[in-house]
Amino acid sequence: MSLIDNLKDRLKVSDVEGLKKKAKAIKDIVSNKPGKNEAEEKKEEVPAGFIKCPDCGNIIEKKDLGKLRICPKCARLFRLNAKDRIKTIADEGSFEEFDVNMEAKDPLNFPGYPEKVKQTQTKSGSKDAVRTGVCTIGGYRTVLAVMDSTFMMGSMGSVVGEKITRAFEYACDKSLPIVVFTCSGGARMQEGIVSLMQMAKVSSAVARHSDKGLLYVTVLTDPTTGGVTASYAMLGDIILSEPKALIGFAGRRVIEGTIKQKLPDDFQTAEFSLSHGFCDAIVEREKLRGVLKRILKLHGYKKEAE
Amino acid sequence: MANAFDRVKIARKVTRPTARDYIEHIFEDFIEFHGDRGYADDKAVIGGIADLDGTPVTVVGIQKGKTMEENLEVNFGSPHPEGYRKALRLFRQAEKFGRPIICLINTSGAYCGVGAEERGQGEAIAKNLFELSHIKVPTISVIIGEGGSGGALALAVTDRVWMLENSVYSVLSPEGFSSILWKDPKRYKEAADVMKLTAQDLYELRIIEKIIKEARGGAQNDFGFTANLLKNSLEKEIKTLSEKDIDTLLEERYNRFRRFGEFTE
Numbered sequence: 164m165s166l167i168d169n170l171k172d173r174l175k176v177s178d179v180e181g182l183k184k185k186a187k188a189i190k191d192i193v194s195n196k197p198g199k200n201e202a203e204e205k206k207e208e209v210p211a212g213f214i215k216c217p218d219c220g221n222i223i224e225k226k227d228l229g230k231l232r233i234c235p236k237c238a239r240l241f242r243l244n245a246k247d248r249i250k251t252i253a254d255e256g257s258f259e260e261f262d263v264n265m266e267a268k269d270p271l272n273f274p275g276y277p278e279k280v281k282q283t284q285t286k287s288g289s290k291d292a293v294r295t296g297v298c299t300i301g302g303y304r305t306v307l308a309v310m311d312s313t314f315m316m317g318s319m320g321s322v323v324g325e326k327i328t329r330a331f332e333y334a335c336d337k338s339l340p341i342v343v344f345t346c347s348g349g350a351r352m353q354e355g356i357v358s359l360m361q362m363a364k365v366s367s368a369v370a371r372h373s374d375k376g377l378l379y380v381t382v383l384t385d386p387t388t389g390g391v392t393a394s395y396a397m398l399g400d401i402i403l404s405e406p407k408a409l410i411g412f413a414g415r416r417v418i419e420g421t422i423k424q425k426l427p428d429d430f431q432t433a434e435f436s437l438s439h440g441f442c443d444a445i446v447e448r449e450k451l452r453g454v455l456k457r458i459l460k461l462h463g464y465k466k467e468a469e
Numbered sequence: 470m471a472n473a474f475d476r477v478k479i480a481r482k483v484t485r486p487t488a489r490d491y492i493e494h495i496f497e498d499f500i501e502f503h504g505d506r507g508y509a510d511d512k513a514v515i516g517g518i519a520d521l522d523g524t525p526v527t528v529v530g531i532q533k534g535k536t537m538e539e540n541l542e543v544n545f546g547s548p549h550p551e552g553y554r555k556a557l558r559l560f561r562q563a564e565k566f567g568r569p570i571i572c573l574i575n576t577s578g579a580y581c582g583v584g585a586e587e588r589g590q591g592e593a594i595a596k597n598l599f600e601l602s603h604i605k606v607p608t609i610s611v612i613i614g615e616g617g618s619g620g621a622l623a624l625a626v627t628d629r630v631w632m633l634e635n636s637v638y639s640v641l642s643p644e645g646f647s648s649i650l651w652k653d654p655k656r657y658k659e660a661a662d663v664m665k666l667t668a669q670d671l672y673e674l675r676i677i678e679k680i681i682k683e684a685r686g687g688a689q690n691d692f693g694f695t696a697n698l699l700k701n702s703l704e705k706e707i708k709t710l711s712e713k714d715i716d717t718l719l720e721e722r723y724n725r726f727r728r729f730g731e732f733t734e
């Protein structure tokens with residue numbers, strides 16, 4: 164919650180209770196969790212329409228990031244939500260989305276989960292952490308699934324598992340290739356064992372698609388971790404990655420806790436993954452669409468109108 | 470009736486019978502095989518071929534130790550990628566020779582460490598899920614202690630998934646769950662209750678097909694009782710599964726996992 168939201172939230176309840184309580188509320192906010200609020204206050208210093216690049220520190224006008232969301236000063240990749248990512252990959256107007264209305268239920272009756280989903284839906288404008296559909300890329304018809312780290316850290320629950328499974332099944336039925344952009348903090352803990360089972364479900368669908376001799380390209384984006392790494396992210400015939408993306412199985416802090424020492428900065432980066440043999444190539448964001456198009460062409464898929 | 474965390478405690482008991490205990494009791498002529506042919510022999514995963522009531526089978530287990538020395542050797546039952554790749558090598562060998570596969574699972578999870586990341590823990594688990602999902606022989610997995618997340622699932626994409634009565638199976642430990650979701654590691658008992666990780670809960674959710682009974686207080690109190698029940702059930706079920714033609718088996722396995730998930734649309 165930003166400082167302003169926090170203030171608004173607290174002050175709302177005191178409307179009828181007088182200035183004294185307002186003053187106390189403000190005092191509470193200032194004294195509460197100083198570290199976090201400090202960081203948020205710093206963010207507030209950046210004028211509206213601008214953003215501070217965490218890598219180079221420059222204040223960048225948001226529109227200068229462009230639709231690829233790349234820092235013009237240092238080439239840092241800002242995270243793209245699924246909707247914006249699709250615009251950078253699919254031919255204009257070609258994307259037909261599947262399962263637009265699919266929403267999470269609450270298999271464990273986990274306290275607060277339905278509310279959390281609702282809140283995130285309102286904030287993000289997405290129903291869950293993936294968008295799937297069919298499109299053309301440079302004229303090549305392909306199924307496309309794009310995960311969204313802005314929705315509960317791209318965590319995989321039933322909706323993510325089901326939509327990606329259906330995307331593979333559709334591609335399998337229509338003999339189409341599939342491209343999946345991964346980004347995820349891992350399993351959706353609030354769905355417990357049901358979220359774990361999504362790893363098996365999707366991997367089974369990947370195997371069926373693969374058994375038909377069809378192409379699956381994975382694009383790893385920041386961050387791809389946990390149960391998504393340990394299932395479909397690592398199952399592409401071809402695995403590409405964006406530069407500097409965090410890619411790993413276990414969380415950095417978990418490992419540091421286990422081994423009781425700090426890990427080097429480049430640990431679990433795309434470059435680390437490439438040098439250890441777990442991805443085929445690192446591709447700059449501005450070149451991804453072109454590379455995907457060439458890969459599709461080289462697999463003998465037929466070109467439709469661009 | 471034990472509460473969920475009591476089950477977790479029983480599942481983690483150092484005296485709990487291990488995969489090797491069950492292998493020795495249930496199978497005849499067990500010959501152990503080693504190594505992943507790529508990097509090393511991970512002692513957290515044991516496997517080989519054996520005879521089950523006249524049928525040659527491949528058996529793979531995740532092994533915990535009962536003493537500190539044993540546990541250091543088997544890394545407390547947390548496999549590295551080479552452990553999963555050793556399992557996969559044995560699965561493929563089983564497929565080549567038409568042997569049913571039986572997996573005995575007992576792990577708090579796949580190992581989280583530097584070497585494990587360098588050698589692709591995620592890829593190793595993913596590949597096992599993928600391969601098990603369409604391997605052309607009957608497969609049964611049994612959770613005999615802890616079934617810790619992806620590290621357990623990597624041996625459990627099988628035609629049948631069973632649990633011993635006091636074993637647990639979950640996406641994360643109750644301690645981890647309460648730390649992550651409630652930012653309070655002390656609420657692990659409450660976490661165990663809401664997570665639905667007991668054999669009974671998972672049977673009701675249709676995540677597993679069967680619960681194997683244990684003596685009061687846990688299988689260590691009457692090992693023969695549980696081991697015999699498991700032996701009889703495995704003998705019967707391997708026969709049933711072996712009678713199915715392979716396309717039916719694969720279709721049923723696909724649908725077994727396909728139905729998991731709750732959503733509205």
Ligand SMILES: [Zn+2]
Pocket residue numbers: 216217218219220221234235236237238239
């Ligand atoms: Zn920058």
